[in-house]
Protein backbone atom coordinates (compact mmCIF):
# COMPACT_ATOMS: atom_id res chain seq x y z
CA UNK A 1 0.00 0.00 0.00
CA UNK A 2 1.32 3.40 -0.98
CA UNK A 3 1.79 6.30 1.45
CA UNK A 4 2.27 9.68 -0.16
CA UNK A 5 3.22 13.12 1.11
CA UNK A 6 2.45 15.80 -1.39
CA UNK A 7 3.96 19.23 -0.62
CA UNK A 8 3.31 18.77 3.09
CA UNK A 9 4.15 21.49 5.61
CA UNK A 10 3.30 21.76 9.28
CA UNK A 11 3.81 24.79 11.43
CA UNK A 12 3.23 25.41 15.11
CA UNK A 13 2.69 29.15 15.47
CA UNK A 14 5.82 30.68 13.98
CA UNK A 15 7.80 27.46 14.01
CA UNK A 16 7.94 25.52 10.76
CA UNK A 17 8.36 21.90 11.86
CA UNK A 18 7.89 20.35 8.41
CA UNK A 19 8.66 22.35 5.29
CA UNK A 20 7.21 21.33 1.92
CA UNK A 21 8.01 17.62 1.99
CA UNK A 22 6.98 15.28 -0.82
CA UNK A 23 7.71 11.57 -0.71
CA UNK A 24 6.24 8.25 -1.72
CA UNK A 25 6.58 5.13 0.40
CA UNK A 26 6.17 1.73 -1.21
CA UNK A 27 5.81 -1.69 0.46
CA UNK A 28 8.98 -2.78 2.28
CA UNK A 29 10.99 -1.08 5.00
CA UNK A 30 12.01 2.58 4.75
CA UNK A 31 14.09 4.47 7.30
CA UNK A 32 13.21 8.04 8.23
CA UNK A 33 16.56 9.46 9.25
CA UNK A 34 17.22 12.83 10.82
CA UNK A 35 18.73 14.56 13.86
CA UNK A 36 16.63 15.34 16.94
CA UNK A 37 13.98 17.93 16.28
CA UNK A 38 14.13 17.44 12.48
CA UNK A 39 10.41 16.81 12.26
CA UNK A 40 10.29 12.99 12.15
CA UNK A 41 7.59 12.63 14.81
CA UNK A 42 5.50 15.33 13.16
CA UNK A 43 5.72 13.49 9.81
CA UNK A 44 4.72 10.16 11.37
CA UNK A 45 1.81 11.70 13.25
CA UNK A 46 0.52 13.38 10.10
CA UNK A 47 0.73 10.05 8.24
CA UNK A 48 -1.19 8.36 11.03
CA UNK A 49 -3.93 10.99 10.84
CA UNK A 50 -3.22 12.38 14.34
CA UNK A 51 -2.23 15.80 13.04
CA UNK A 52 -3.57 17.93 10.23
CA UNK A 53 -1.00 19.19 7.73
CA UNK A 54 -0.92 23.01 7.59
CA UNK A 55 -0.50 22.71 3.84
CA UNK A 56 -0.33 19.82 1.35
CA UNK A 57 -1.79 16.35 1.54
CA UNK A 58 -0.99 13.06 3.22
CA UNK A 59 -2.48 10.15 1.30
CA UNK A 60 -2.67 6.53 2.42
CA UNK A 61 -3.74 4.26 -0.41
CA UNK A 62 -4.88 7.38 -2.25
CA UNK A 63 -7.04 8.65 0.63
CA UNK A 64 -6.26 11.61 2.92
CA UNK A 65 -5.36 10.32 6.39
CA UNK A 66 -6.64 13.38 8.31
CA UNK A 67 -10.16 12.92 9.73
CA UNK A 68 -10.70 9.79 7.70
CA UNK A 69 -11.51 6.80 9.96
CA UNK A 70 -11.48 4.17 7.15
CA UNK A 71 -7.78 4.98 6.74
CA UNK A 72 -7.04 4.35 10.44
CA UNK A 73 -7.88 0.69 9.91
CA UNK A 74 -5.13 0.43 7.33
CA UNK A 75 -2.32 1.69 9.53
CA UNK A 76 -0.69 1.08 12.89
CA UNK A 77 1.50 3.53 14.80
CA UNK A 78 4.03 2.73 17.52
CA UNK A 79 4.76 6.06 19.24
CA UNK A 80 8.02 6.93 20.89
CA UNK A 81 6.76 7.65 24.36
CA UNK A 82 3.60 5.90 25.34
CA UNK A 83 2.78 4.66 28.78
CA UNK A 84 1.89 1.00 29.01
CA UNK A 85 0.01 -0.27 32.06
CA UNK A 86 2.55 -2.52 33.77
CA UNK A 87 -0.07 -4.47 35.68
CA UNK A 88 -1.63 -5.81 32.47
CA UNK A 89 -0.31 -8.87 30.69
CA UNK A 90 0.73 -8.51 27.05
CA UNK A 91 -2.33 -10.53 26.07
CA UNK A 92 -4.68 -8.21 28.00
CA UNK A 93 -2.98 -5.14 26.55
CA UNK A 94 -3.18 -6.32 22.95
CA UNK A 95 -6.73 -7.61 23.48
CA UNK A 96 -7.79 -4.12 24.62
CA UNK A 97 -6.34 -2.74 21.43
CA UNK A 98 -8.24 -5.37 19.37
CA UNK A 99 -11.49 -4.42 21.11
CA UNK A 100 -10.87 -0.74 20.46
CA UNK A 101 -10.54 -1.60 16.77
CA UNK A 102 -13.91 -3.39 17.05
CA UNK A 103 -12.52 -6.54 15.48
CA UNK A 104 -14.97 -9.44 15.05
CA UNK A 105 -12.81 -11.89 17.04
CA UNK A 106 -10.55 -9.79 19.28
CA UNK A 107 -9.10 -12.77 21.19
CA UNK A 108 -7.94 -14.51 18.02
CA UNK A 109 -6.55 -11.23 16.63
CA UNK A 110 -4.61 -10.58 19.86
CA UNK A 111 -3.12 -14.07 19.83
CA UNK A 112 -2.15 -13.75 16.18
CA UNK A 113 -0.44 -10.38 16.72
CA UNK A 114 1.48 -11.64 19.76
CA UNK A 115 2.60 -14.66 17.79
CA UNK A 116 3.83 -12.38 14.99
CA UNK A 117 6.18 -10.56 17.37
CA UNK A 118 7.16 -13.80 19.13
CA UNK A 119 5.63 -12.84 22.45
CA UNK A 120 3.38 -15.89 22.83
CA UNK A 121 5.51 -17.65 25.48
CA UNK A 122 5.44 -14.54 27.74
CA UNK A 123 1.98 -13.24 26.90
CA UNK A 124 0.41 -14.08 30.27
CA UNK A 125 3.07 -12.38 32.38
CA UNK A 126 2.59 -8.81 33.58
CA UNK A 127 4.23 -6.21 31.33
CA UNK A 128 6.19 -4.74 34.27
CA UNK A 129 8.23 -7.97 34.36
CA UNK A 130 9.36 -7.56 30.72
CA UNK A 131 12.62 -6.25 29.29
CA UNK A 132 12.59 -3.04 27.27
CA UNK A 133 12.70 -5.07 24.05
CA UNK A 134 9.73 -7.23 25.08
CA UNK A 135 7.69 -4.15 25.98
CA UNK A 136 8.46 -2.65 22.63
CA UNK A 137 7.42 -5.83 20.81
CA UNK A 138 4.19 -5.85 22.81
CA UNK A 139 3.48 -2.32 21.59
CA UNK A 140 4.19 -3.43 18.03
CA UNK A 141 1.71 -6.29 18.53
CA UNK A 142 -0.94 -3.79 19.68
CA UNK A 143 -0.29 -1.66 16.59
CA UNK A 144 -0.54 -4.75 14.35
CA UNK A 145 -3.63 -6.30 15.91
CA UNK A 146 -5.94 -5.21 13.08
CA UNK A 147 -3.43 -6.44 10.48
CA UNK A 148 -2.71 -3.02 8.94
CA UNK A 149 -0.89 -2.74 5.61
CA UNK A 150 1.08 0.26 6.88
CA UNK A 151 3.19 0.21 10.04
CA UNK A 152 4.75 3.42 11.40
CA UNK A 153 7.28 3.32 14.24
CA UNK A 154 8.84 6.29 16.03
CA UNK A 155 12.40 5.52 17.20
CA UNK A 156 11.65 1.81 17.80
CA UNK A 157 15.24 0.99 18.79
CA UNK A 158 15.63 3.63 21.49
CA UNK A 159 17.02 2.28 24.74
CA UNK A 160 17.43 -1.28 23.48
CA UNK A 161 20.50 -3.41 24.00
CA UNK A 162 22.19 -4.98 20.93
CA UNK A 163 20.33 -8.29 21.24
CA UNK A 164 16.93 -6.64 21.54
CA UNK A 165 17.83 -4.36 18.67
CA UNK A 166 18.65 -7.32 16.44
CA UNK A 167 15.36 -8.95 17.32
CA UNK A 168 13.43 -5.79 16.44
CA UNK A 169 15.36 -5.45 13.18
CA UNK A 170 14.42 -8.99 12.19
CA UNK A 171 10.82 -8.23 13.01
CA UNK A 172 10.77 -5.13 10.79
CA UNK A 173 12.41 -7.10 7.98
CA UNK A 174 9.73 -9.75 8.23
CA UNK A 175 6.97 -7.12 8.19
CA UNK A 176 8.48 -5.64 5.03
CA UNK A 177 8.84 -9.02 3.35
CA UNK A 178 5.19 -9.73 4.04
CA UNK A 179 4.41 -6.76 1.82
CA UNK A 180 3.64 -4.19 4.50
CA UNK A 181 4.73 -0.60 4.08
CA UNK A 182 6.96 -0.03 7.11
CA UNK A 183 8.42 3.35 8.05
CA UNK A 184 10.60 3.73 11.14
CA UNK A 185 12.36 6.85 12.38
CA UNK A 186 15.86 7.04 13.77
CA UNK A 187 18.62 9.56 14.35
CA UNK A 188 21.33 6.91 14.01
CA UNK A 189 22.83 6.32 10.60
CA UNK A 190 24.10 2.80 11.32
CA UNK A 191 20.72 1.72 12.63
CA UNK A 192 19.01 2.67 9.40
CA UNK A 193 21.77 1.10 7.35
CA UNK A 194 21.21 -2.27 8.98
CA UNK A 195 17.45 -2.35 8.58
CA UNK A 196 16.65 -0.66 5.36
CA UNK A 197 18.01 -0.09 1.87
CA UNK A 198 15.71 2.84 1.30
CA UNK A 199 15.89 5.99 3.31
CA UNK A 200 14.31 9.41 3.58
CA UNK A 201 16.57 11.94 5.28
CA UNK A 202 15.02 14.99 6.90
CA UNK A 203 16.89 17.90 8.40
CA UNK A 204 15.30 20.99 9.94
CA UNK A 205 11.91 20.08 8.51
CA UNK A 206 13.11 19.63 4.95
CA UNK A 207 13.74 16.52 2.87
CA UNK A 208 17.53 16.48 2.47
CA UNK A 209 17.96 13.23 0.57
CA UNK A 210 15.85 10.30 -0.47
CA UNK A 211 16.32 6.90 -2.06
CA UNK A 212 18.94 4.18 -1.95
CA UNK A 213 20.90 4.18 1.29
CA UNK A 214 24.23 3.31 -0.29
CA UNK A 215 24.26 6.20 -2.72
CA UNK A 216 23.28 8.61 0.05
CA UNK A 217 25.99 7.16 2.24
CA UNK A 218 28.49 7.70 -0.58
CA UNK A 219 27.40 11.30 -0.83
CA UNK A 220 28.07 11.61 2.89
CA UNK A 221 31.50 9.97 2.86
CA UNK A 222 32.71 11.73 -0.29
CA UNK A 223 32.45 15.14 1.31
CA UNK A 224 35.61 16.92 2.54
CA UNK A 225 36.83 15.48 5.82
CA UNK A 226 39.04 16.74 8.61
CA UNK A 227 41.20 14.28 10.54
CA UNK A 228 43.53 14.58 13.47
CA UNK A 229 46.56 12.32 13.32
CA UNK A 230 49.10 11.51 16.00
CA UNK A 231 52.20 9.69 14.86
CA UNK A 232 55.80 8.92 15.73
CA UNK A 233 57.00 11.77 13.46
CA UNK A 234 54.31 14.31 12.63
CA UNK A 235 56.53 16.62 10.56
CA UNK A 236 57.84 13.90 8.34
CA UNK A 237 54.34 12.54 7.80
CA UNK A 238 53.08 16.06 7.03
CA UNK A 239 55.63 16.46 4.24
CA UNK A 240 54.66 13.13 2.70
CA UNK A 241 50.93 13.91 2.99
CA UNK A 242 51.31 17.23 1.23
CA UNK A 243 52.30 15.32 -1.90
CA UNK A 244 48.99 13.45 -1.92
CA UNK A 245 46.27 14.47 -4.35
CA UNK A 246 43.53 13.65 -1.82
CA UNK A 247 45.01 16.00 0.80
CA UNK A 248 43.92 19.65 0.63
CA UNK A 249 45.93 20.92 3.58
CA UNK A 250 47.96 19.95 6.66
CA UNK A 251 48.56 21.84 9.91
CA UNK A 252 51.20 20.80 12.39
CA UNK A 253 50.65 21.46 16.09
CA UNK A 254 53.06 20.28 18.75
CA UNK A 255 50.26 19.33 21.13
CA UNK A 256 47.38 18.26 18.88
CA UNK A 257 49.42 16.56 16.21
CA UNK A 258 48.48 16.87 12.55
CA UNK A 259 45.23 18.29 11.28
CA UNK A 260 44.61 17.03 7.78
CA UNK A 261 41.93 18.28 5.41
CA UNK A 262 41.17 15.50 2.97
CA UNK A 263 39.16 16.22 -0.14
CA UNK A 264 38.03 12.63 -0.43
CA UNK A 265 37.40 10.37 2.55
CA UNK A 266 37.84 7.04 0.75
CA UNK A 267 41.02 7.87 -1.15
CA UNK A 268 42.66 9.46 1.87
CA UNK A 269 41.91 6.65 4.33
CA UNK A 270 43.11 4.09 1.81
CA UNK A 271 46.37 5.88 1.05
CA UNK A 272 47.37 6.85 4.60
CA UNK A 273 48.69 3.40 5.64
CA UNK A 274 50.80 3.19 2.47
CA UNK A 275 52.28 6.65 3.01
CA UNK A 276 53.05 5.89 6.63
CA UNK A 277 54.71 2.64 5.65
CA UNK A 278 56.83 4.17 2.92
CA UNK A 279 58.04 7.02 5.16
CA UNK A 280 58.64 4.72 8.12
CA UNK A 281 56.28 6.72 10.39
CA UNK A 282 53.99 4.93 12.83
CA UNK A 283 50.46 6.29 13.02
CA UNK A 284 49.26 6.14 16.64
CA UNK A 285 45.84 7.68 16.21
CA UNK A 286 43.61 8.73 13.32
CA UNK A 287 40.55 10.64 14.52
CA UNK A 288 37.88 12.05 12.24
CA UNK A 289 37.33 15.58 13.58
CA UNK A 290 33.97 16.29 12.10
CA UNK A 291 31.86 13.19 12.20
CA UNK A 292 28.79 14.27 14.09
CA UNK A 293 25.62 13.26 12.33
CA UNK A 294 24.49 16.88 12.31
CA UNK A 295 27.53 17.91 10.28
CA UNK A 296 26.87 15.10 7.82
CA UNK A 297 23.28 16.22 7.53
CA UNK A 298 24.11 19.86 7.03
CA UNK A 299 26.52 18.85 4.29
CA UNK A 300 23.70 16.92 2.60
CA UNK A 301 21.46 19.97 2.70
CA UNK A 302 24.13 22.14 1.14
CA UNK A 303 24.83 19.56 -1.59
Ligand SMILES: Nc1ncnc2c1ncn2[C@@H]1O[C@H](COP(=O)(O)OP(=O)(O)OP(=O)(O)O)[C@@H](O)[C@H]1O
Pocket residue numbers: 012015016017034035036037038039040041042043187
Ligand atom coordinates in the same frame (compact mmCIF):
# COMPACT_ATOMS: atom_id res chain seq x y z
N1 LIG B 1 2.92 20.49 19.56
C1 LIG B 1 3.97 21.24 19.24
N2 LIG B 1 3.97 22.57 19.46
C2 LIG B 1 5.01 23.35 19.11
N3 LIG B 1 6.15 22.89 18.57
C3 LIG B 1 6.24 21.57 18.33
C4 LIG B 1 5.18 20.67 18.66
N4 LIG B 1 5.55 19.43 18.31
C5 LIG B 1 6.79 19.54 17.79
N5 LIG B 1 7.22 20.82 17.79
C6 LIG B 1 8.50 21.32 17.26
O1 LIG B 1 8.60 20.92 15.90
C7 LIG B 1 9.93 20.53 15.57
C8 LIG B 1 9.94 19.10 15.05
O2 LIG B 1 9.63 18.23 16.11
P1 LIG B 1 9.52 16.64 15.95
O3 LIG B 1 9.17 16.08 17.27
O4 LIG B 1 8.65 16.33 14.81
O5 LIG B 1 11.02 16.25 15.57
P2 LIG B 1 11.74 14.84 15.64
O6 LIG B 1 12.58 14.77 14.43
O7 LIG B 1 10.75 13.77 15.85
O8 LIG B 1 12.65 14.99 16.88
P3 LIG B 1 12.83 14.04 18.14
O9 LIG B 1 13.49 12.82 17.61
O10 LIG B 1 13.66 14.86 19.05
O11 LIG B 1 11.42 13.80 18.65
C9 LIG B 1 10.74 20.73 16.84
O12 LIG B 1 11.37 21.98 16.77
C10 LIG B 1 9.72 20.70 17.94
O13 LIG B 1 10.14 21.48 19.03
